[in-house]
Amino acid sequence: MINEIIRNIIRFILLVLVQALIIKNIELGRFINPFIYVLFIVVLPFETPKWLLLVSAFVLGITIDMFYDTAGMHAAATVFMAYIRPGVLKLFSPRDGYEFGTQPTVQYLGVPWFLSYASILVVLHHLVLFYIEIFRFSEFFSTFFRVIISSIFTLLLIVITQYLFNRKTDKE
Amino acid sequence: MRNLIVFIWKHNFFFLFLIIETFCIYLVVQNNFYQKASFVNSSNAASTSVLQTSAAIEEYFYLKTENENLAKENAWLKTQLIASKFVMMTDTHQVNKPTLHQKYVYTEAKVVNNSTSRRNNYLTLDKGSNQGVKKNMAIISSTGVVGQVQEVSDNFCTVMSLLHSKTTVSAKIKKDGSYGPLVWNGESYDFATLNDIPTHVKLIKGDTIVTSPYSLTFPENVLIGTVESFERESGKYFYTVKVKLSTDFKKLTHVYVVTNMFKEEQEVLEKKTEESNKE
Numbered sequence: 001m002i003n004e005i006i007r008n009i010i011r012f013i014l015l016v017l018v019q020a021l022i023i024k025n026i027e028l029g030r031f032i033n034p035f036i037y038v039l040f041i042v043v044l045p046f047e048t049p050k051w052l053l054l055v056s057a058f059v060l061g062i063t064i065d066m067f068y069d070t071a072g073m074h075a076a077a078t079v080f081m082a083y084i085r086p087g088v089l090k091l092f093s094p095r096d097g098y099e100f101g102t103q104p105t106v107q108y109l110g111v112p113w114f115l116s117y118a119s120i121l122v123v124l125h126h127l128v129l130f131y132i133e134i135f136r137f138s139e140f141f142s143t144f145f146r147v148i149i150s151s152i153f154t155l156l157l158i159v160i161t162q163y164l165f166n167r168k169t170d171k172e
Numbered sequence: 173m174r175n176l177i178v179f180i181w182k183h184n185f186f187f188l189f190l191i192i193e194t195f196c197i198y199l200v201v202q203n204n205f206y207q208k209a210s211f212v213n214s215s216n217a218a219s220t221s222v223l224q225t226s227a228a229i230e231e232y233f234y235l236k237t238e239n240e241n242l243a244k245e246n247a248w249l250k251t252q253l254i255a256s257k258f259v260m261m262t263d264t265h266q267v268n269k270p271t272l273h274q275k276y277v278y279t280e281a282k283v284v285n286n287s288t289s290r291r292n293n294y295l296t297l298d299k300g301s302n303q304g305v306k307k308n309m310a311i312i313s314s315t316g317v318v319g320q321v322q323e324v325s326d327n328f329c330t331v332m333s334l335l336h337s338k339t340t341v342s343a344k345i346k347k348d349g350s351y352g353p354l355v356w357n358g359e360s361y362d363f364a365t366l367n368d369i370p371t372h373v374k375l376i377k378g379d380t381i382v383t384s385p386y387s388l389t390f391p392e393n394v395l396i397g398t399v400e401s402f403e404r405e406s407g408k409y410f411y412t413v414k415v416k417l418s419t420d421f422k423k424l425t426h427v428y429v430v431t432n433m434f435k436e437e438q439e440v441l442e443k444k445t446e447e448s449n450k451e
Contacts, residue, residue, distance in 0.1 A: 050184075051184070051185070051188055054189055070200075071199045072197065072199030073196075075192075079192050080189075082189075132197075
């Protein structure tokens with residue numbers, strides 16, 4: 001349990017650093033802004049208390065906001081995503097529920113399950129984030145295009161990270 | 173009341189989400205300029221369009237007065253044009269940058285009288301106290317040091333040329349910074365003498381001599397001339413350097429009057445230090 005908490009804290013720090021120091025500085029084009037930090041919320045253990053889910057999402061969002069100078073925007077989107085997560089998990093739950101002690105990751109539940117679960121969360125997060133950022137409906141479709149393209153890139157990064165870093169826990 | 177608390181507790185996840193999300197949106201609107209502005213704007217969108225239409229109609233009633241005002245303003249602006257000005261003052265060139273303070277101000281001046289053949293030579297320039305020239309200001313030309321202002325009248329000033337028995341310029345060897353007083357020995361108008369250069373300095377013919385940073389009058393690194401020859405008198409540990417002056421005093425036409433804006437401050441401070449040491 002303690003081990004799990006420490007691992008999540010390290011993951012938090014690493015994701016924030018990667019987002020703020022590397023991805024923020026990569027220019028991929030006007031429409032592509034991947035936000036890999038949402039991976040933290042996506043892969044939190046199933047047993048995480050709901051209030052902790054919201055609080056950690058808020059802390060994560062505010063931390064990213066500090067690096068992006070966008071007070072509140074990332075926090076709002078991430079908290080919304082955390083709020084949606086239990087519902088999405090319920091929607092995709094296997095017939096006999098999730099196994100205790102597992103995490104919603106690729107190696108426990110497979111790529112198709114993970115992709116459908118994560119894509120809903122990521123798209124919702126990006127949707128909220130980009131519409132808060134633009135704050136009007138006049139550029140509705142171009143913003144929507146941004147949401148879709150960025151979500152695809154974020155998902156791609158998330159899946160790659162899953163393969164890169166979770167092999168170790170697989171062997172344990 | 174009890175039921176309300178039970179209800180809230182039952183849905184604590186939703187209410188916690190609501191509180192945090194409201195706080196986030198509050199932060200967004202409060203701290204991000206763009207959202208703040210558009211929040212205010214969108215709430216006024218209806219009223220602004222009405223006001224704009226009424227203002228557009230109203231404008232027509234004031235066209236005549238507006239035209240008259242514009243014509244007056246045009247006339248006033250035309251009088252401000254440079255073409256309608258008579259030049260009373262010579263240009264003084266300054267660089268205006270908030271982080272930089274002007275230390276030296278250069279004013280262009282024309283040489284109206286000049287001598288080179290006497291032991292004590294003077295120049296006369298066409299700038300005087302009306303143009304801001306004061307005693308002891310530095311005079312340089314585009315080729316190097318010329319002299320110091322001696323006397324000032326309303327529109328003219330006389331300059332104690334470098335070719336004067338009382339002129340001493342603090343000069344240094346550009347390549348290593350060793351410095352000494354430069355004087356004119358009266359032999360020829362294109363050579364001066366630099367004294368007190370220590371013998372460990374490796375001098376070569378052609379080394380550049382410039383003004384030293386220790387002068388109150390002259391800016392640093394103004395060209396004076398080049399080393400022509402040097403000798404060490406017996407029993408002395410200093411070189412006496414013969415300097416070929418870079419300025420051709422016979423051909424001087426245009427020079428610059430250099431104003432050191434911080435001269436007074438430095439002088440007052442140094443005087444104060446000396447006085448406090450006397451006591």
